[in-house]
Amino acid sequence: MLKIFNTLTRKKETFTPIVSGKIKIYVCGVTVYDLCHIGHARTFVVFDSIVRYLRYCGYQVDYARNITDIDDKIIKRAYENNETIQQLTHRMIQEMYLDLDALNVLRPNYEPKVTDHINIIIKFIYLLMAKNHAYTAPNGDVMFSVKTMCNYGVLSNKKEINEMHNILKTSNIKRNSMDFVLWKTSKPGEPFWSSPWGAGRPGWHIECSAMIYSIFGNQLDIHGGGSDLIFPHHDNEIAQSVCAYDTSYANIWMHSGMLLLNHEKMSKSLNNFVTIRDILKYYDPETVRYFLMSAHYRSQLKYNDDNLKKAHASLKRLYVALRDTNPTVKPNGGEYFISKFISKMNDDFNTPEAYSVLFDMAHRLNDFKIKRHSLTQGIAATLRYLANTIGLLHQNPEIFLQQITSKNNKNYYTNKKIQKLIQCRENARKNNQWKLADRIRERLAVMGITLEDGSTGITRWKRR
Missing domain, CATH: 3.40.50.620 (HUPs)
Structure with a gap:
């Protein structure tokens, strides 16, 4: 109702x-x-x-x-x-x-x-x-x-x-x-x-x-x-x-x-405003969208870098959970979460509470992935489906996780430079140059980059 x-x-x-x-x-x-x-x-x-x-x-x-x-x-x-x-x-x-x-x-x-x-x-x-x-x-x-x-x-x-x-x-x-x-x-x-x-x-x-x-x-x-x-x-x-x-x-x-x-x-008449164009120079659009719904729609919302960074970190948790899942699979399972999500949105479109349901789902999904549960892909699809109803989680997780958290960060490095360093590290590992490989990994860590060496030999990365 x-x-x-x-x-x-x-x-x-x-x-x-x-x-x-x-x-x-x-x-x-x-x-x-x-x-x-x-x-x-x-x-x-x-x-x-x-x-x-x-x-x-x-x-x-x-x-x-x-x-x-x-x-x-x-x-x-x-x-x-x-x-x-x-x-x-x-x-x-x-x-x-x-x-x-x-x-x-x-x-x-x-x-x-x-x-x-x-x-x-x-x-x-x-x-x-x-x-x-x-x-x-x-x-x-x-x-x-x-x-x-x-x-x-x-x-x-x-x-x-x-x-x-x-x-x-x-x-x-x-x-x-x-x-x-x-x-x-x-x-x-x-x-x-x-x-x-x-x-x-x-x-x-x-x-x-x-x-x-x-x-x-x-x-x-x-x-x-x-x-x-x-x-x-x-x-x-x-x-x-x-x-x-x-x-x-x-x-x-x-x-x-x-x-x-x-x-x-925020008002133009008060000359107290930031344009959408300006903010998108520093934050990705989905982070901005998430931030704008992070408080109940009837509540005031404070615009500042800390709140935008929190919004990005929250989205990152959801996208990490969706890693290694198939976006073409149809929703299967998660009826409890669906019911809870609907009840929160039916209560005057309470997006902060709906967000909490998405995070509960992400936690369950991470647990399913560890246990290789048969419903892993179905739950991931349900998570995407519910988030999509309010315009979120429509990106490829790898692309989102490699975006810049804040482009005004002094430690900002382009994806191209990061991938070049990762390739140098891969070459060093192939040639058994382990100390060089470790130094490159440490340099990437200083740059805010986390590496994940998979069992298949493929190295993935994300920004912290």
Whole structure:
């Protein structure tokens, strides 16, 4: 029985899809004016693992993740780069794919872009105005009237919203300090679209409501995103959609915890971020993926070298267990572990606890290998199969174990140099130059390389 923590009700709920066997899920994507940072990666890896697991459970999952391709930051960056908005956004979308593909994040079923949905957004705003939930401000902007929704702020803490309302001053544009823009009047030189309210472009919040409606209709099973979006973005989405279509909008709201750098949330607006591209210069993608799921998805996660090194060491233990096993064998055995893994993931997608099941399996597999148990290959296949459901253990163990733990390590040596030294040692052994062979082995040990001389005469190696 799958239980999911619902941000809306602040408790775990037994999940029941709107349509039996089918799930509609939407996750807020990125504004494509720059490279994605590792905070974005946390959200997208988390929801990728969730979607993978839901499909493993037999659900037909329709997954949408939007792309914001028109925004103040995009306009500013394109101007700074002396390129068109279309050139900038197209380039950044391709860079996003490179980064997320590297992290083994599957492409969503739908990737709606704002600029492809302008007409739908305009119709959505028109409906809100027709129902007296929006008004045209003196400057030409169209604003959502917060006071027309009786429980505005239902997703976040209403006390905080009231405090913010007291701090903010009502301008000569807004009727209420918490009112937010649906349609922005364009400034000279800015891109614009025609609308009943004049030339302009959509506000941020209306985009998701309109794109969700265009793909899924007026209700979806799960809406996700980072916890920093709860207020105001997701509160405003609820206000727009509930007022427009008189529905509950999303049955379950899920939010991933923030990634912390220097004890602050990772954010471009705070200039406190590390790009995915930068981190992949120093750590292999699977280590990064493992790290991003190493804490419960709702918890905060500290980004630092120690935690990444721990993630690599943990993956290494799993890959060592998979050495000398056949990746083409079908899962056989391990029913206890399968049941336990499912129970952990069914408890609000508890990946840290699911990890512990994988390590228990690895321990059992190592024991089976020593005893040459008949189920060795089957258990190894089951371990791979379960890990694959959250996007892990898809590599050849030998390749993973020979990767660099951290490329900023001062003792970093290329595989080519290591293999050359191993070959020199092999030649020395063949010529009975045992002292030379020992010196080479010692040199490799200093380099962080462990050698394993097999009974067949083949020497294998791995990085410590």
